[in-house]
Amino acid sequence: MRFAENVRLLPNRTMRSLFMSLSHRRSLARIAVRSPLTRPVVARFVAGESLDEAMPAVAALKRAGLRTTVDVLGESVTLEEHAAAAVDGYLATLAALKERGLDSNVSVKLTQMGLEISQDVCRANVMRVVEAARAVDGFVRFDMEDHTKTDATLAIWRAAHETYPRTGVVIQAALRRSSADVDSIIAAGGRVRLCKGAYAEPKSVAYQSKATVDANYARLMERLLISDTYPALATQDPRLIAKAIEITERRGIGRDRFEFQMLYGVRRDLQRMLVDRGYTVRIYVPYGTEWYPYFMRRLAERPANVGFMLRAIFKEESRRLRGK
Numbered sequence: 001m002r003f004a005e006n007v008r009l010l011p012n013r014t015m016r017s018l019f020m021s022l023s024h025r026r027s028l029a030r031i032a033v034r035s036p037l038t039r040p041v042v043a044r045f046v047a048g049e050s051l052d053e054a055m056p057a058v059a060a061l062k063r064a065g066l067r068t069t070v071d072v073l074g075e076s077v078t079l080e081e082h083a084a085a086a087v088d089g090y091l092a093t094l095a096a097l098k099e100r101g102l103d104s105n106v107s108v109k110l111t112q113m114g115l116e117i118s119q120d121v122c123r124a125n126v127m128r129v130v131e132a133a134r135a136v137d138g139f140v141r142f143d144m145e146d147h148t149k150t151d152a153t154l155a156i157w158r159a160a161h162e163t164y165p166r167t168g169v170v171i172q173a174a175l176r177r178s179s180a181d182v183d184s185i186i187a188a189g190g191r192v193r194l195c196k197g198a199y200a201e202p203k204s205v206a207y208q209s210k211a212t213v214d215a216n217y218a219r220l221m222e223r224l225l226i227s228d229t230y231p232a233l234a235t236q237d238p239r240l241i242a243k244a245i246e247i248t249e250r251r252g253i254g255r256d257r258f259e260f261q262m263l264y265g266v267r268r269d270l271q272r273m274l275v276d277r278g279y280t281v282r283i284y285v286p287y288g289t290e291w292y293p294y295f296m297r298r299l300a301e302r303p304a305n306v307g308f309m310l311r312a313i314f315k316e317e318s319r320r321l322r323g324k
Contacts, residue, residue: 044265045298046073047287051089051096054287057264058102065275066283067259069105069141070097073288074112083114083125089288090129094136104138107284110153111145123156130160130167137166141232144170146199147206154181161190168232172197173217174206182220186227193232193261194220198297214240222247225258232282234261236270255279263298 047057058068072089074082090106097104108129114121126142133140142157144150157169169190171178174197185192196213197206207213217240224231225247233244241260248258259280262271274281286294 042291042295045263045286045295046291047264047285049287049289049291051092051287054285055096055100055102057287058097058285059100061283061285062102064272066271066281067105068103068283068285069107069139069261071107071109071143071284071286071294072112073286073294074290075109075145075293076111076116077114078116080114080117080121083112083117083121086112087125087128091132094129094132094138097138098136103282104133104136105141105282106133106138107141107143109143109145110149110156115149115152115156119152119156122152123159126156126160127163130164133166134164139166139168140164141193142167142169144172144195144197147175147201150175150177150181154185157190158188161188165189167191168193170195170234171220172199173220174199174201174213176205176207178216178220182223186224186229189229191230191232192224193234194224195234196237218243225253226251228257231258232261233258234284236262236267238270241270241274266298 047054054070058070061068070093072086072093074086074089077083077086090108093106094104097106106129108126110122110126113125113129130140132138140160142153142160144153154169157167160167167190169185170193171181171185172195175181182192182194194217196217207216214237217235221231221233221240221244224233225244233240235241244258244260247253248255255278259282260274261282261284264283264285271281271283
């Protein structure tokens with residue numbers, strides 16, 4: 001049996017760890033980005049490599065009755081000029097969204113803003129994005145990365161939120177600390193996007209089984225829904241979506257007091273079903289040339305795509321080696 005087929009048979013946690021490790025392999029990233037064989041799968045999850053390519057996808061989602069948040073892909077920046085360039089990308093994105101009458105709503109990763117350079121550099125860059133969002137009455141969501149970035153992300157979000165309340169932050173149900181973090185954010189009047197968590201975290205800080213993560217998600221979801229802070233429930237899991245609907249109907253929580261969020265290209269059937277039932281659904285729309293780490297996380301979550309992607313990458317690498 002070929003390697004790609006063997007990978008598809010790995011346990012889910014092993015597969016997640018594998019793909020999180022591969023997401024940091026720059027050599028594989030170069031191969032994946034160059035290969036035309038990867039593009040059909042990548043295009044399912046990424047709206048394009050440029051702003052001009054992404055805007056039609058955002059506009060099409062609006063016509064379909066969906067809201068959007070745009071992510072200019074990039075992370076783990078170590079040079080100040082690269083972080084500044086990422087900020088410029090967000091400023092251009094916010095301007096383009098406003099000009100086209102689309103949702104002025106963006107999601108940012110703080111390592112892209114320079115968090116691994118210094119918190120001061122990151123905070124200054126974040127505030128440039130926040131001020132640009134303020135100018136168009138927009139919204140900025142701070143994505144959450146692995147657990148080592150949680151404290152810094154929350155601290156920078158709090159600083160931004162004090163100056164511009166139309167900001168929010170992501171909380172991952174997989175982390176053991178998230179219950180306390182949710183309580184603290186609710187007390188501050190903050191808006192949470194609740195997700196399960198896409199990172200392979202150690203047992204000391206994170207729940208390991210899907211059942212435990214799902215149970216914690218359901219608990220945090222109910223707490224957020226009754227808090228009246230307009231939570232965003234980021235899940236493609238039909239059981240958790242059904243649980244959210246049950247909670248809101250039982251507690252008399254209106255559909256205007258929360259929203260569902262889903263990833264671009266994932267469970268379009270559920271997106272359509274929820275919109276048709278009158279729920280707000282916001283799609284996380286990523287674009288940019290730095291799509292490889294994001295895409296590898298999506299592969300870890302969707303094993304059906306793993307074999308195809310690996311065959312494409314390793315076929316391209318074999319061709320390259322034979323050409324030497």
